Amino acid sequence: MGKTIYIHIGPHKTGTTTIQNGLKKNEAILRARGVLVPKAGKKIAAHHNLAWELLGNKAFDRSDGTWEDLLSEIEGSEDINKVILTSEAFSAFGTDEIEAIKKNLNAYPIKIIIYLRRQDQALQSLWVQQVRSISVKPIIPSFVDWLEKNDYKTYNTDHYSLINMWENVLSKKAITLVPFTHETVGKSLFEYFLSVCKVSYDGMSTPPNLNISPGVKTNEAMRMIKNNILFSKISAESWLKISKQTEVFGQSKGWNEHKLNYLDEALSAKIMAHHQDSNQKIADAYFDGVPLFEGALSTKKHVDTFTCDDFTKDEVVELFSFVLTKLIQS
Numbered sequence: 001m002g003k004t005i006y007i008h009i010g011p012h013k014t015g016t017t018t019i020q021n022g023l024k025k026n027e028a029i030l031r032a033r034g035v036l037v038p039k040a041g042k043k044i045a046a047h048h049n050l051a052w053e054l055l056g057n058k059a060f061d062r063s064d065g066t067w068e069d070l071l072s073e074i075e076g077s078e079d080i081n082k083v084i085l086t087s088e089a090f091s092a093f094g095t096d097e098i099e100a101i102k103k104n105l106n107a108y109p110i111k112i113i114i115y116l117r118r119q120d121q122a123l124q125s126l127w128v129q130q131v132r133s134i135s136v137k138p139i140i141p142s143f144v145d146w147l148e149k150n151d152y153k154t155y156n157t158d159h160y161s162l163i164n165m166w167e168n169v170l171s172k173k174a175i176t177l178v179p180f181t182h183e184t185v186g187k188s189l190f191e192y193f194l195s196v197c198k199v200s201y202d203g204m205s206t207p208p209n210l211n212i213s214p215g216v217k218t219n220e221a222m223r224m225i226k227n228n229i230l231f232s233k234i235s236a237e238s239w240l241k242i243s244k245q246t247e248v249f250g251q252s253k254g255w256n257e258h259k260l261n262y263l264d265e266a267l268s269a270k271i272m273a274h275h276q277d278s279n280q281k282i283a284d285a286y287f288d289g290v291p292l293f294e295g296a297l298s299t300k301k302h303v304d305t306f307t308c309d310d311f312t313k314d315e316v317v318e319l320f321s322f323v324l325t326k327l328i329q330s
Contacts, residue, residue, distance in 0.1 A: 003074060003083055004109045006197050007101070009166075010088030011156050013125035014115035014180045015189040020045040020086050022190030022207040035082045035199055040065030040073045051089035054097040067104045074108075083108075084197060091162060092155075098169040110174055112166050113196055116282070117180035118293045119157040120263050120271040123147065126156060128213050128260060131223045132243055134236045138227045142307050143262045152274040159292075160278035177286050179293070216260045216304040217311075218250030221319055224308035238327070245326040249319055264303040269296035 010016045023030070023037045024045040030037055041050035043064055050067060052060035074083055091114075093101075102110070117125075127143050130136040141149060167175055178196060191201045213219070222243055234242070250256055263271075272279075272295060279292045311319075 002109070003081060004111060005074075005083045005085065005105050006111045006113060007090060008084065008086040008113045008193070009090035009093075010115065011091035011162065012088045013122050013129065013156070014088075014117050016046070016086070016088045016115075018189045018207055019193045022193070022204070023084060023086060025207050026204045029203060030084075030199070031080075033199065034080045035084060035197075036074065036077050036080045037084050038065075038070055038073050040069035041067070041085075047085045047087045048089050050085065051087045051092070051097075054100050055089070055092065057089075067100075071104065082197060082199065093165075095165060095169060098166055102169055110170060111176060111197075112170065112174055113176050113178065113193075114159075114163060114166070115178045115180045116159050116292065118272070118297075119153075119159075119275045119279075120268045120297060122157050123152070123154065123271060124261070124263060125213065126154060128219055131219055131226065134234075134239045138231050140223050140226060144267070147267075147271065152271050157275060158278065159275075160281050163282060163286075172285070175286075177282070181293075213260050214247060214250060215256035215258055216262075216306050217253070217255035218247055219260050220306060220308040220311070221250060221255075222246045224311065224316070225320070225323065227308075241327060241330060242323055245323045246319070248326075249322045258302050258304075260304060261301055262304050263297055263301075265296045265298070272296060 008016070008019065027037050038047070041047040041053070041064065043049050049060060049064040050070060051057075053066055070085075074080075124143065127146050130146075131140050140146070163175060163177065176196060178192075188201075188206055190204070190207055194201050194204070214222075225242060225246060231239075247256075272293065283289055283292045
């Protein structure tokens, strides 16, 4: 029986964690339906180790499985017709790494799944992730200052270059693009993902939507702490505790009532204007010229203006006291 390889490359901030946990949670059901989610190369719920191997990333661990192990697992798995690999780290590949995938999987048809998210929303989510991440060192500027510093773009929002690179090595036919919108993901990211892979969702367990952004004051509290401690002396474990207790404190204060949103209509339009030409190229090539995204976001949603400079002295003292007490107790 022929085996088609589906490679979900993200990129970041497009529901990847939810999809990956759905695959992990339903592994046995998928396997019974002829769909293999390989163990080789998997770190927790995603195949990051396979990406790290080709990228030469220091996080690569041979004991977690290599491309050689993956091929052995695929070849040794009978009665399957689909293989699903997933890692947002694949979206960091250059031509050489994509060529390596093509060479490793030359015996099988390859389908690349790429989710495309509005750049204004993607950039805001990426900035929130930078505030929370142990791997991103301070100083973390405000969202607006960060946008200006990066000319309203990152590698993660250059959808056209990403698509073009994979298409040049494989083919346009190998690429499946999924706009990350309410219409395409609906209530279940995982259900829609399986439909893209042409796999029935019947009987599957729905994973919760994960990596939900905090409210603006919780996020700004975390940014304030990160920018005002000796971050270089903080271990990953300690920062995880600090960020967690900041979230607990924010929740107790009602700071998460509304999801963080700095995107008013003007800022949204400004960001999308920086991506208009490349988005139209994608629309022309893949969607018969129909615009990939609407213009500026509507202002119907609440828009935040709060930054960490707006905390009162009492709030700062109470926050730091709470987090410090919890760290001492742990």
